[in-house]
Amino acid sequence: MVSETDNLLVSLKDVRFAYGEREILRGVNLKVPRGKVVAIMGGSGCGKTTLLRLIGGQLRATAGTVEVAGRNVSALNTAELYEMRRRMGMLFQFGALFTDMSVFDNVAFPLREHTDLPFGLIRDMVLMKLNAVGLRGAADLMPAELSGGMARRVALARAIALDPMLIMYDEPFAGLDPISLGVIGQLIRKLNDALGATTIMVTHDIMESLQIVDYIYFVSEGGIVAEGTPDELRASKDPWVYQFIHAEPDGPVPFHYPADALDESLIGGRAA
Ligand SMILES: Nc1ncnc2c1ncn2[C@@H]1O[C@H](COP(=O)(O)OP(=O)(O)OP(=O)(O)O)[C@@H](O)[C@H]1O
Numbered sequence: 362m363v364s365e366t367d368n369l370l371v372s373l374k375d376v377r378f379a380y381g382e383r384e385i386l387r388g389v390n391l392k393v394p395r396g397k398v399v400a401i402m403g404g405s406g407c408g409k410t411t412l413l414r415l416i417g418g419q420l421r422a423t424a425g426t427v428e429v430a431g432r433n434v435s436a437l438n439t440a441e442l443y444e445m446r447r448r449m450g451m452l453f454q455f456g457a458l459f460t461d462m463s464v465f466d467n468v469a470f471p472l473r474e475h476t477d478l479p480f481g482l483i484r485d486m487v488l489m490k491l492n493a494v495g496l497r498g499a500a501d502l503m504p505a506e507l508s509g510g511m512a513r514r515v516a517l518a519r520a521i522a523l524d525p526m527l528i529m530y531d532e533p534f535a536g537l538d539p540i541s542l543g544v545i546g547q548l549i550r551k552l553n554d555a556l557g558a559t560t561i562m563v564t565h566d567i568m569e570s571l572q573i574v575d576y577i578y579f580v581s582e583g584g585i586v587a588e589g590t591p592d593e594l595r596a597s598k599d600p601w602v603y604q605f606i607h608a609e610p611d612g613p614v615p616f617h618y619p620a621d622a623l624d625e626s627l628i629g630g631r632a633a
Pocket residue numbers: 380385403404405406407408409410411412
């Protein structure tokens with residue numbers, strides 16, 4: 362259990378959120394201590410990306426509080442929100458690179474957008490970030506010349522360009538081959554620790570998560586249904602955790618989208 366006395370960077374208390382009439386989150390409590398790497402897992406459409414957007418201040422909770430670095434995100438004005446976002450690195454699903462810019466310019470982009478540092482300094486910072494992901498030698502390549510795994514590493518370098526206090530990744534492993542996936546996982550851990558940052562990632566990859574994260578939250582039906590350290594989860598008998606860890610197709614996360622009974626839906630069924 363993450364306790365109140367831990368030095369928390371992110372804290373969600375009784376957070377509710379709805380898109381229009383449709384309530385997605387119904388009282389989420391989640392804590393992320395500084396320096397940790399935390400995964401958020403759960404079935405498709407349960408609201409994981411929505412959680413990241415609430416933490417990033419792109420969405421506002423309908424009830425409850427979202428605190429980042431001791432500030433209530435919903436209470437920030439536009440300038441304060443902009444300042445806070447500058448301190449967050451985000452890599453959203455498939456975090457596309459700008460295809461008409463070189464690798465170097467992709468990583469330099471946030472530095473040029475958010476700072477007025479001189480070219481020499483930007484150059485050094487970009488090369489350091491690219492070095493951290495093993496791609497300093499690829500600085501002059503265009504995105505079309507990169508493999509999927511390399512492109513993802515450039516996207517990581519871009520996400521950390523501004524030395525963020527908080528890094529958020531949405532499905533950082535999506536579409537990667539197993540070797541690239543392992544490389545990205547190790548990098549996520551290494552970059553977090555090297556930067557003294559805090560990381561939250563939304564992922565479906567339980568095996569990789571168990572290797573690299575400090576803590577995992579499972580989301581379902583609008584709330585947190587299970588949580589723990591990798592060791593706690595490996596030993597857990599909780600059906601949610603079991604279904605994820607053992608990749609069972611059916612369980613508490615249902616295989617079937619809710620529907621009428623099949624015999625009532627088929628022509629020639631009971632209703633016909
Ligand atoms: N802008 C929006 N307007 C209305 N509904 C939305 C919007 N964005 C997402 N939703 C719905 O809210 C629910 C939660 O979406 P969210 O993207 O947070 O889920 P997720 O857990 O990240 O899903 P996945 O794992 O499939 O990416 C989904 O049912 C989705 O259809």
